[in-house]
Amino acid sequence: MAAISKTVTDTEDRVFVASNWQLVWWRFRKNKLALFSTAVLFLIAVVALFPGFFSIQDPQQSSSRLAFIPPQSLHWFNDGRLQPFVYGVIGERNAETLQMEWVIDEERKIPVSFFVKGYEYEVLRLFSADLHLWGVAPEAVEDAEWPEIYFLGTDRLGRDQWSRLMYGIQTSISIGLIGVILSVILGVLLGGVSGYFGGIFDMVIQRIIELLQALPTIPVWMAMTAALPRDWPPEKVYFAITVILSLIGWTTLGREVRGRFLSLREEDFVIAAKLAGCSQLRIITHHMVPAFASHIIATSTLSIPSMIISETALSYLGLGLRAPAISLGVMLQEAQTLQAVALASWLLYPGIAVIIIVLALNLVGDGLRDAADPYSN
């Protein structure tokens, strides 16, 4: 009996002294789906950091001879032994339509090796490397007609979709992340001023938020991105799009932060801090922000997906990023015509990547939001 009550008080003690972050983590890890999504997101983040390592060929390398090769699936076992390979493909020109038609050639097996040397790429713009996760085994490079494997097929210009997807994920994820970081800065700053000082600041900022929220987002985004000069380099367009997305995106966060400030302002611990002679800056940064930081993280996680989807839609329409930049939306531009989609359905794979990324972000965001709620059990 004594032992039982001792363990109970032990766990209770643990809960009483645990920091807010520990409590959030304990609640979060109970949600298995969110935990799994976190692992998926971690993988995606690794890809986004090192797209060159995971790709097989230079994403910009094109060859019209190799257009519209269908995906070659990876087989792990060759004659019962662990020896990954893909079947080769043979192209034949259709005498009637004059189109290349590719068939799987089961006679020819192209062995796949791990950690092979390939084209040179830059790692985080710091140094260059030529090591790749996988590629055609070195001994097979010589006798193959074209020494490549296409896990997701090739597009209209004969570019490897898999490698492009790796870089596309990098661009799209980073646009979402940077956009959200900008939104958080704007939202916390303006929402904080609005909620903490109140009065005329609150009035003005709230009206601005209402005005921005009443704007029809997609047409306004379209008009703003269409206004970007066509001759801008990709980096500049990239940055401009991120800013445009966050200019409207910060309003939700701004409202959230304001609400938190309003409710926390009257809390005992803030009044105690004020009576103890803390400066306003210290009260905000040391007492109030930590109290709702977990909420901000949850809300901002939930607003990354809409940024990614918006970028994809804008680029798809030709108003966002343009080639030579590679993003998931730019890749989907290839699937714009019915003919392309009907002829090469694998051009839709980048769309599936969008769905997986958004799904994982939403699940993690929901998990975080539930975990951050102090009133849940």
Place this chain on the structure above:
Amino acid sequence: MLQYIMKRLLILPLLLFLFSVIAFALIQAPPGDFLTSYMAFLASSGSSIGAEQAEALRQMYGLDKPLYIQYFKWMGNILRGDLGVSLEWQRPVAELIGERLVLTIVLALLSFAFTWLLAIPIGIFSATHQYSIFDYLFTIFSYVGVATPNFLFALILIWFAFSKFGISVTGLFSAEFADAPWSWARVVDLLKHIWLPMIVLGTDGTAKLSRIMRANLLDELNKPYVVTARAKGMSEWKLVLKYPVRLAFNPLVSTLGWYLPALFSGSTVVATVMNLQNIGPVLLRALVSQDMYLAGSIILIYCFLTVLGTLLSDILLAWLDPRIRMEEA
């Protein structure tokens, strides 16, 4: 109630004025004007116009005047009901987008009805059968529905219909009705085509709304009044529909404010993918060719529709929930 609506209506002109300034600033933002992009277009197709002729055209369109004069001229015309002339099509804007505007609104309203008719029953069912197999199925459906961008869903459907059934599902009319005057047969033809874009546009909202309905209803179902009614022997079906559902409904109505406007602007991208004859594709074209009066009018119309949608939902909410109209009045 009346006072509340009046107050809302009074803000409307101010809001529209601000929107008109924003719309004008947006269409003026690109470097150059319609004539520079028109001349670039002519140059790329091999022909050209002289500098004098370009200057004459610029004067004719009033593009040489300072910006604020251009703005007041544009606004003045709009207030008189004249949306201006499309520079590219050489036709009045109103004539160009009139029918397309109607189709945009019809599509949005249909998607709206579709969403609500589907989302409410799904939400009720999921909540009353929590953790059943259907609840899990609906949960998966709603997560995937939210994660799929509208235009991607449209693309997948187009591909599916083409590869499995060999049919093309784009457009709002069959070829023979595309430019025909309105007739009963044309309406029927429209109905035959519009259901697909309706589903595409409505899926996202259905997913979100059914989740909200489920969560709201779950909160209500555990309350003591439900237990009391059940203890008194009220039939389960009647009980759920009569009390908790009505209470769970209110927070849902507040989502109207963003949902109807989202449908108006959301159809822009879907329309481009599915080649629908609404104002989305015209806006895209006008923005690219810097056809300023056309683009400006369309953006202003979108703003107007958004404000109207918000207003409608505010009124509906005030009508449903007395607390709101008392507080605001």
